Amino acid sequence: MAYQVPRMDELQSRAWLALVWTAExxxxxxxxxxxxxxxxxxxxxxxxxxxxQAKGAALRSTDLAAAVNSTMxxxxxxxxxxxxxxxxxRRGTEGDARVKIVHLTTAGRRELVRAVPRHIARVKELVIDRLTSDELEGVTAALEPLVERLDPQQRVGFGERAASG
Known part of the structure; x- marks a missing residue:
């Protein structure tokens, strides 16, 4: 018998462990x-x-840290x-050299464009192509509310962000 998480029924345990191990x-x-x-x-x-994805391909370092869920x-x-x-x-802003704006360079954009096709192919191989359309809908329906719950300020992801300053 597979490990069952204490204080969870079998389905809860299987779902939780599948989520944790996928995240790992x-x-x-x-x-x-x-x-x-x-x-x-x-x-x-x-x-x-x-x-x-950011407006002007630039973000304040603090906004970038939030968007990628990172410590400074x-x-x-x-x-x-x-x-x-x-x-x-990295560039300082006018009036406050402590505020740093991070800009994507032409070389950075080029490297990203080169990386995307193989990366997306790997994502599809590992995840997307393993699931039916109905299963993808189910994953989306299950995980989007969790992301909203874990990030109520909508800090992470690719929202409209402008480099301010």
């Missing part, structure tokens, strides 16, 4: 593919993708590495 295993699989094919981590891909120290380290590779630029 999927990022590692995506990271491995991106590192092998594009020499970037999944987190770096998310940072570049978020910047590409982690984001700062990654932005530093991406800047060394010429994929992003």
């Amino acid at each position: 295993l999927l990022p590692a699989a995506l990271d491995a593919q991106l590192q092998a094919d594009s020499d970037m981590t999944h987190f770096e891909f998310m940072v570049l993708s978020t910047l590409q 120290p982690r984001l700062s380290r990654v932005i530093g590495k991406l800047a060394e590779r010429g994929l992003v630029e």
Whole structure:
């Protein structure tokens, strides 16, 4: 018999463990593919993708950290590495040099465009193509309310964000 989470019935336990293990295993699989094919981590891909989707391909570092669900120290380290590779630029704002705006460079956009086809193919291989349309609808219906509950301020994702300052 499979492990059952205490204080949950069998269905609750199976659902919870499937969600937890997906959340643990999927990022590692995506990271491995991106590192092998594009020499970037999944987190770096998310940072570049978020910047590409932002108005003007730029965000304040604090807004970028929220959008990718990161701490500022982690984001700062990654932005530093991406800047060394010429994929992003950090700029101060007029009037307040402490506020940093992170801009996606032309080289960063180019690297992202190169990475997307293989990355999406891997996402489809691992997840999308394994589910029927009805199952995809079910996953969406189940997970979107959880995301709303976990992020009521709608900080993460690709909302309309402008680099202010």
